[in-house]
Amino acid sequence: MYTFLYRRLLKWIDPEQIHGLAMLFLKVSGSVAPIHYLMSRVLSPPLESMGIETLGLTFDHPLGVAGGFDKDACCLPGIDALGFSFVEVGTVTPLAQPGNPRKRLFRLYEDEAIINRMGFPNAGMVKIAHNLHAMRYFKKPICISLGKNKATDLSLAYEDYVKVLQALYEYGDFFIINISSPNTPELRKLQTRAYLGDLLHHVQQSLREQAGEDKPKPLLVKIAPDLEDRELDTLIDLSLQHQIGGIVATNTTLSREGLRGANRSEEGGLSGRPLHQRSTEIIRYVYRRTQGQIPIIGVGGIFDGDDVWEKMAAGATLVQAYTGFIYRGPCFVKKAITQLQQRMAAEGVRDIGEIVGSG
Numbered sequence: 001m002y003t004f005l006y007r008r009l010l011k012w013i014d015p016e017q018i019h020g021l022a023m024l025f026l027k028v029s030g031s032v033a034p035i036h037y038l039m040s041r042v043l044s045p046p047l048e049s050m051g052i053e054t055l056g057l058t059f060d061h062p063l064g065v066a067g068g069f070d071k072d073a074c075c076l077p078g079i080d081a082l083g084f085s086f087v088e089v090g091t092v093t094p095l096a097q098p099g100n101p102r103k104r105l106f107r108l109y110e111d112e113a114i115i116n117r118m119g120f121p122n123a124g125m126v127k128i129a130h131n132l133h134a135m136r137y138f139k140k141p142i143c144i145s146l147g148k149n150k151a152t153d154l155s156l157a158y159e160d161y162v163k164v165l166q167a168l169y170e171y172g173d174f175f176i177i178n179i180s181s182p183n184t185p186e187l188r189k190l191q192t193r194a195y196l197g198d199l200l201h202h203v204q205q206s207l208r209e210q211a212g213e214d215k216p217k218p219l220l221v222k223i224a225p226d227l228e229d230r231e232l233d234t235l236i237d238l239s240l241q242h243q244i245g246g247i248v249a250t251n252t253t254l255s256r257e258g259l260r261g262a263n264r265s266e267e268g269g270l271s272g273r274p275l276h277q278r279s280t281e282i283i284r285y286v287y288r289r290t291q292g293q294i295p296i297i298g299v300g301g302i303f304d305g306d307d308v309w310e311k312m313a314a315g316a317t318l319v320q321a322y323t324g325f326i327y328r329g330p331c332f333v334k335k336a337i338t339q340l341q342q343r344m345a346a347e348g349v350r351d352i353g354e355i356v357g358s359g
Contacts, residue, residue: 273303
């Protein structure tokens with residue numbers, strides 16, 4: 001029914017308007033106890049043998065919602081009711097910014113993909129800190145994506161990342177440095193040796209200062225799928241050198257290879273089914289290059305349990321979805337985790353940790 005409605009009715013409505021309506025529904029449903037309870041009962045996935053210990057945290061299962069969905073941390077309980085095991089908030093910048101001009105979000109139905117050129121629209125770190133404080137009772141792991149304002153020069157980018165980290169440190173369980181979005185001018189240059197080492201040094205130093213005598217919370221780096229092997233090697237080496245807690249692979253791609261959708265020529269980052277193979281290749285490369293030393297969060301083209309399995313077999317400990325959730329609807333998490341359990345049973349795998357790096 002959801003697929004029918006999405007393709008026959010919702011396709012005539014601007015995607016960003018639909019996203020706004022979805023966020024409103026989740027905000028309301030998360031704040032009304034009977035609705036939240038009912039949604040949780042209907043949509044919660046099976047959890048037997050699904051628990052994962054990584055990043056010093058416990059996850060009910062490996063599937064979380066990717067960054068960009070709840071940019072301002074306004075509907076965490078509603079997302080919890082959908083069954084996701086963790087939530088990524090943001091990307092957050094020091095100052096509020098509107099992002100790029102609309103129209104900036106495009107569906108490609110034939111490809112099960114989305115192109116976006118949002119440009120980090122968000123309410124800014126002060127407002128988002130207020131939102132997170134109001135939801136401090138939220139129990140599932142919260143990841144916060146750190147970004148820079150569009151107007152901030154690359155040479156001073158580390159200051160923006162540090163500001164957001166300091167403002168939100170108490171609310172996040174782990175943090176991601178977003179240096180790979182294609183929608184902020186020159187941002188991807190931060191993945192290069194010229195900028196990355198200095199950036200990681202400053203953010204890690206700030207993490208230690210915020211932690212005091214406690215162990216610093218994990219810091220991960222989110223990378224682009226369009227990197228060549230030598231660029232990946234540089235990024236991995238610097239991440240290990242600066243004791244980064246993990247890598248998120250991957251962000252959206254600039255590639256348009258093989259697309260059929262009418263919106264394929266739109267500028268921006270491509271997500272969804274066409275990204276699946278490339279993101280899995282990057283995960284496998286990072287896992288082998290690091291010899292499994294650091295956790296990997298796999299993102300890109302996850303639509304069902306087999307996709308989760310493939311990402312984990314390539315080396316991902318956790319996975320995230322956005323576009324697959326948009327196309328599959330509210331039952332997405334329950335169906336994907338049920339399929340994953342069935343695959344585990346068929347393969348004779350008793351513990352989900354056995355999947356990681358197995359293929």
